[in-house]
Amino acid sequence: MDNRTDVLVIGGGATGTGIARDLALRGVDVTLAERDGLSAGTSGRSHGLLHSGARYAEADKPEARACLEESQILKEIAGVCVRDTRGLFVQLSEDDPDYFEAKRAACEEVGISTTVVDDETARAAVSDLSGDVERAMWVPDGVILPSRLVAANAADARDHGARILTHAPVTGMNREDGRITEVHLGGEVDETIAPTYVVNAAGPYAASIADQVGASVDLHPTRGVMVSVEYDELEPVLNRCRDPDDGDIIVPHDDEVVLGTTSVPVDDPEEYEEADWEIERSVEECAKMLPAVADAAHVRTWWGVRPLYEPEEAALDERGISRGFHLLDHADEGVGNFATIVGGKxxxxxxxxxxxxxxxxxxxxxxxxxxxxxxxxxxxxxPERVDEFVAEFDGQGPTDADLVGN
Incomplete structure (x- = not known):
């Protein structure tokens, strides 16, 4: 087999498969290598919120605008991979009303449509909403089914000539004269690839991939817990209207809701504590918006690791780090055919x-x-066709395990 390829993409999450699809549609010869099945990392272990940008409107306007633009695109191109549920930011009696006003004004400035409603109107839309809700604000949030989204991107890349290799971890890379000449893949593939260019889209593992060729990626990864509980009466996404904190998002599915999340720094994306206090705090805080989830049966719990990049702000609280993405060209470090993409949503x-x-x-x-x-x-x-893609690429993550294939 000819082991040459124009571009090797390392990482089979949304970004990696999105890159493979984009390049394949441009006529580029692409190979994608993922260490496990697709969606095994951050993408498939998220809370699955399709951001309108409202969450970041007052703190990070560029990222808010990007979320608004991209969420509108996804609603057009992704079909059954997303759900247009809308979102409701709620202000509780203990929350700062000035923050609510700042959020609303920032959304208006960014271009995010909002409708402010009183507590009675909000409870008419969400019957079990807490009595402590004083007012709320509708925004165009939604839900992403990451397993479907990633698999559909991979399938389109494959259909346009890309090779999609799962269970193919990178076991080594050769660098000669300032360029990567070979990448060794283990696992079920056991193959050596000779790429013209290499893209590192390995999420929280991006630093360890870059280190193999003497390049650096200054990640500040954090873990977050998601708890899915039985509850079938929620239609919009619920967001707590306060500074981002633990347990301030509830994402609706059919018969479940996903509660999240925490943000705790980790040193190793492979080995980290899964603390009971994170589960307890997420449930407790989310129950302040929707009390019924406090006693709802837990269906599954999972943690994801965010590949945050902000070397100049590494000493800041992790929630203060920008959720924008960073594209690093390692030619500046003497590796002329190597780039890393990290961060983002x-x-x-x-x-x-x-x-x-x-x-x-x-x-x-x-x-x-x-x-x-x-x-x-x-x-x-x-949906049946996309779910066949998920099975083909071993792409089922925990985020949407109750929805995909049903």
Missing amino acids: LTTYRKMAEATADLVCDRLEIEADCETATRQLPGADD
Whole structure:
């Protein structure tokens, strides 16, 4: 087998598969390698919120605008991979009313549509909403099914010539004369790839991948817990209208809701504590918005690790680090055919992929435009077909395990 490829993408989450799809649609020869099944990392272990940008509107306007733009694109191209549920930011009696006003004003400035309603109107929409809710604000949030989204991107990349290799961990890389010449893949693949260019989209593992060729990625990873409980009467996403904190998001599914999340620094994305206090705090705080979840039966619990990048602010509280993405060209470190993409949100994966594909095409002197903002994902109107992609790529993550295949 010819082991040469124009671009090797390392990492099979939303960003990695999004990059593979983008490049394949531009006619680039792409190979993607994922250490496990697709969605095994951050993408498939998230809370699955399709951000309107409202959560970041007052603190990070560029990221809020990116979320707004990308959420609108995903609602057009992703079909059954997303759900347009809307979102409700709620102010409790203990919350600062000035923060609510600042959030509303910031959303208006960014262009995020809002509708402020009183407590009675909010409870008419969400019958079990806490009596402590004083007012609320509708925003265009939604829900992402990451297993479907990632698999659909991979399938489209595959259909346009890309090789998608799962259970293919990177076991070593050779660097000669300032370039990566070979990448060794283990696991079920056991193959050596000779790439012209390498993209590191390995999420929380990006630093260890870069280290293999003497490059650096200054990650500040944090873990967060998600708790899915039985509850079938919630339609919109609920957000607590306060400074981001533990247990301030409730994401609706069909017969469950996902409660989250915490933010705790970790040193190793592979080995970290899964603390009971995180579960207890998330449930306790979410129950202040929706009391019924306090006693609801727990269905499953999982942790995800966020690949946050902010070397200059590493000493800050982890919730203060920007959720924007960072595209690192390691030519500055003497590795001329290597780039890393880190940070960002699941909602903005397509924009991250486009920026990365633009860089790669520039380096390879390929003139081709991005098509992913207007081209529907395969199976967008056919859930059974997309779920077949999930099974094909071993792409089932815990976030949407109750929805995919049902």
